[in-house]
Amino acid sequence: MNETVDRERIAAAVREMLSAIGSDPDSPELASTPFRVADAYAEFFAGVGTDPAGFLSDAVPVGADTGELVLVRDIALRSMCEHHLLPFRGRAHVAYRPGSRVVGLSAIPRVIDTLAARPQVQERLGEQIAQTLEDGLAPAGVLVVLEASHGCVSDRGVRQADAVTMTVASRGVLADPAEQAAIFALLGCGSGAVATAEADR
Ligand SMILES: Nc1nc2c(ncn2[C@@H]2O[C@H](COP(=O)(O)OP(=O)(O)OP(=O)(O)O)[C@@H](O)[C@H]2O)c(=O)[nH]1
Numbered sequence: 508m509n510e511t512v513d514r515e516r517i518a519a520a521v522r523e524m525l526s527a528i529g530s531d532p533d534s535p536e537l538a539s540t541p542f543r544v545a546d547a548y549a550e551f552f553a554g555v556g557t558d559p560a561g562f563l564s565d566a567v568p569v570g571a572d573t574g575e576l577v578l579v580r581d582i583a584l585r586s587m588c589e590h591h592l593l594p595f596r597g598r599a600h601v602a603y604r605p606g607s608r609v610v611g612l613s614a615i616p617r618v619i620d621t622l623a624a625r626p627q628v629q630e631r632l633g634e635q636i637a638q639t640l641e642d643g644l645a646p647a648g649v650l651v652v653l654e655a656s657h658g659c660v661s662d663r664g665v666r667q668a669d670a671v672t673m674t675v676a677s678r679g680v681l682a683d684p685a686e687q688a689a690i691f692a693l694l695g696c697g698s699g700a701v702a703t704a705e706a707d708r
């Protein structure tokens with residue numbers, strides 16, 4: 508949990524918001540709400556001021572038994588949209604083609620969790636994940652695919668409950684559309700999936 512978050516100030520702000528919507532923050536039902544929200548915010552924003560690069564510091568040299576492509580798919584993604592402070596959630600798929608170093612697989616979700624636990628937009632989150640891996644592993648290429656449902660799109664405003672936003676961020680050799688198509692085929696999305704489905708007929 509983020510110990511730099513000032514829970515007292517969040518709780519005071521939540522009391523103010525409850526008053527502003529016409530509720531009574533001193534009612535028994537709402538008495539604990541300001542500090543519950545403060546605790547939730549400390550969790551949601553635990554990545555503010557935290558550098559994710561440390562998770563990549565135990566990367567090891569590529570060995571003879573290291574394959575060509577590493578793809579970690581279906582990583583749970585949870586973040587908060589910076590426009591409305593509403594959650595967006597979905598999955599992240601991260602591929603990299605190693606340069607001279609590889610990293611323990613669990614480092615990748617940890618990088619994602621840290622960068623996601625900040626006020627974000629999906630595009631920037633994907634770019635930051637790609638850049639952190641680029642800086643930390645000096646790979647030949649990185650591809651980050653994020654797919655997420657946004658609370659601000661589903662539950663207010665345009666109210667598109669089923670809309671899923673997909674974003675792609677890439678570096679190095681995985682910026683090549685042919686390389687990307689091969690990975691999209693592995694993921695079962697995009698033109699690669701269509702090509703595979705047609706080949707199966
Ligand atoms: N590009 C991008 N847009 C986002 C993301 N999350 C939310 N948005 C959009 O950001 C916009 C917020 O800008 P505003 O102009 O303040 O939107 P608004 O008047 O609340 O807009 P509506 O959502 O259309 O009612 C909306 O269109 C959201 O759908 C994101 O991760 N990336």
Ligand SMILES: [Zn+2]
Nearest residue numbers: 588590591659
């Ligand atoms: Zn929003």
